[in-house]
Amino acid sequence: MNETKIMRKKKRALVDQSLCVACGCCAKVCPLGAIEIWKGITARVSDRCVGCGRCAAECPASVITIREVENL
Ligand code: SF4
Ligand code: SF4
Numbered sequence: 522m523n524e525t526k527i528m529r530k531k532k533r534a535l536v537d538q539s540l541c542v543a544c545g546c547c548a549k550v551c552p553l554g555a556i557e558i559w560k561g562i563t564a565r566v567s568d569r570c571v572g573c574g575r576c577a578a579e580c581p582a583s584v585i586t587i588r589e590v591e592n593l
Contacts, residue, residue, distance in 0.1 A: 531592040532572025537584040538563040547576035547585060 534556075536547075541563045548556040548564065555569040556576060564576075564585075577585040 529592045530589045532587055533570045533590045534566045534572060534574075534576050534585050535588050536564045536566060537586075538565075540582055540584040542582055544581060546579045546581060550575045550579045 534547075543558050543561055543563055545558050545564075548554075548558055551570075552573070552575065553569045553571065555567045555571075556564050557567070559565045572587050574587050577583075577587055
């Protein structure tokens with residue numbers, strides 16, 4: 522029997538880590554605790570992210586975008 526694979530899309534924050542200044546503003550406003558400041562160098566987004574956009578609105582460097590990604 523063939524299994525039908527259902528590909529669902531979800532929204533997620535993506536950080537341009539080459540431009541992130543690790544200020545932590547995004548992590549402070551995320552309601553799900555989905556962002557960590559990795560080694561004080563850059564923001565990293567976890568799978569908990571639901572793409573609400575709060576972090577992107579707060580980022581002073583405007584390096585966060587909300588994109589649709591495959592939710593496998
Ligand atoms: S708010 Fe922007 S610049 Fe600051 S840590 Fe988050 S992604 Fe980096
Ligand atoms: S988009 Fe929303 S849930 Fe995702 S990291 Fe930003 S604030 Fe958190």
